[in-house]
Amino acid sequence: MNDNKQFNDLYAFVQVAKLGSFTQAASVLNVQPSALSHRMNDLEKRLNIKLLNRTTRSVSTTEAGQQLLERTLPMFISIQEELGALSDYTDKMSGKIRINCPERPAFEIIYPKVRKFLVDNPAVKLEIFINNLYIDIIAERFDFGVRSGKDVAQDMVTVRISDENAMTLVVSPHYINQFGLPHKLQDLTLHRCIVISLNPEYRLNEWEFMQQKQIYKIDVPESIIFNSMDLVKKAAIDGLGITWLPYTSVHSEIQSGQLVTLFPKLQITYPPMYLYYAKNRHKTPAMTTLIESLRWQESQ
Template sequence: MDDNKQFNDLYAFLQVAKLGSFTQAATVLNVQPSALSHRINDLEKRLKVKLLNRTTRSVSTTEAGQQLLDRTAPMFAVIQQELSALSDYTEKMSGKIRINCPERPAFEFIYPKIKLFLVDNPEVKIEVFINNLFIDIIAERFDFGVRSGEDVPQDMVAVQISNENLMALVASPHYLDQFGKIEHLKQLTEHRCIVFSFTAEYRLSEWEFIEQGQLNKIRVSENLVFNSQALIKQAVLDGLGITWLPATTVNSEIQAGKLVSILPQLAISYPPMYLYYPQNKHKTPAMIALIEKLRWQNRNSI
């Protein structure tokens, strides 16, 4: 049995039963009354039950027809509501947006923009999942991912959402008073260092600098390890050691005198952060608007 035909004929029956007229139902369905009558006859034959009582003046449901009407009409109503709801994805600023993002850009680049975006678009739902590991955003059903430019897969569309990532070597004034100032990179190996960890095995304990135009990598001790940059920042503020973080994460503390920038002339910069998504991804109006909100050239509009 053709399921599509069964479904279509059932919908035709509902229109006739609700309107009590083949003529009116035919107008709604944009078919001829005679063609509609044949469809109902075919449906009754397939179901082996009479659904409608017909006279020259009226049409009414049989007991079986009324039961079918009562049970299926609400289902079709729900289907119609769901189909109508899909228009939200093409006409309204609504729907859900899921973003997978590392911790720092989530705090520094994503949240400051989305908190204002949601004020203007209250029907949009946004989910931000902080994850410092690389994942397949398609397999995990995320709309967007956020990564450094050098880490974005080549088959993705990438939208810049930050400036270049300048790094900063910092410590608290109290720590430097206690353990001494650092005037050369080699001295780092003599100090307590607070290290970021992506996983239990992968720690960022090789810090990079630009010295005399050359890349210089220094392997530091892992005196304190966190997989959260927020905890690393707190630990360095508490004087527990020296750390190496993106400058945007600690600039305000440096300006306030709570942290000291060490050897800033040797700081290295990495590529900007990017929002990325598949090339063939269907984007709702809300997604398009959020992309533009996050785009780096709009940074002064937050």
């Protein structure tokens, strides 16, 4: 049996069963109702099973026909969606782009730049999924991921999107008035510390500093734990404890006096953030333009 004919007749059956009318289905398929009826008869003979109940006024599926409809209709819908998605690969600036990104770069790096991109390209659909977990972007069907350079697999293509990331220890004047200042790093173990939880298994309670050109690590008490950097900063401003955050996240609060920097000469700097994607990932025009809009420039 010709596979194309089998496939075409199955698609015709789906139209008849879905619409419950040979006339309406024939109009969709651009064939004569009588010809469509003959094709359904041939399909039933080949399968050796009755799929449709016919009367002079209506057409309905048999139990077997209903089962066939329920199983094949989603497949045809999926095929139609995939064909429609091919428009993403034309020169048209359209299609859907999915980005997996931690909280801080999503707010501070990605959104400020994609805002103009979305205004200039209204046909593009963008999904930014904020996630501090390290995931397989290919398995999860993301187009791009965002991570620090040291955390990106070597088989990925990387595009630098930020400057280096300086971490700073901050506290509010209200906390200092109530509990005093730590005079050395070891004193942090005697203070209330606000810690961010990057995922259910990992809390960032080991804070790092540069002391005499070497990395010095200190385990701080987990007085308060949040999985949101914004909540960590809010709690620090409210005087609930000392915290350790990227300087870019708190520079405005430092300038306004809401937060004070501790041990500024000991702060550590981490590698820049990178947008990354699979080497064999086909890039649509919209994806290519987005990459360029996010690419970090020396003048930034």
